[in-house]
Amino acid sequence: MTNILIIILSSLGAIFILLAAVGFVRMPDAYLRISVTTKAVTLGVGLILASAAIYFDNLSVTSRVLAIVLFIILTSPVGAHLIGRASYFSGNKLWEKSVTDELDGKYQPNSHRLSSGEEFEDEDEKRKKKIKERDLL
Structure with a gap:
């Protein structure tokens, strides 16, 4: 058996x-x-x-x-x-017949960071904002 x-x-x-x-x-x-x-x-x-x-x-x-x-x-x-x-x-x-890409728009290739659904701002835009804030102060 x-x-x-x-x-x-x-x-x-x-x-x-x-x-x-x-x-x-x-x-x-x-x-x-x-x-x-x-x-x-x-x-x-x-x-x-x-x-x-x-x-x-x-x-x-x-x-x-x-x-x-x-x-x-x-x-x-x-x-x-x-x-x-x-x-x-x-x-x-992905395969061209894939229905959804769950990570589309949530991954920033420059910094390799993932978002939980909120859009990323480019690192350059963040730097520009910081520079503008410093200039205003």
Whole structure:
């Protein structure tokens, strides 16, 4: 019975990793590729590690598998977010059929600052205002 469970889990894990590879090739922009690979690979690796824990049936192996799966679940979304953020800030374009750009108008490329919805003033305009205020005083 455990052999069947091991085969099912490892096969499902391999299928999810294969789907992540196919999705990486098929998706039109970097942001969708990041999303597909992060989700599918995390699930695929988790299933393969679960099958390894069942196969070895040892407490030390199972505890290591749980630690690795927890580490992957915690770090994979953070890494994907940072890659996506760096990609957006470096000027990587969205897919032309994307419906919305949530960061449009909220990012100032000169200072690399984000706004929470309020428009930015250019740094030059701020300097000019400060100079005018000093001149008026």
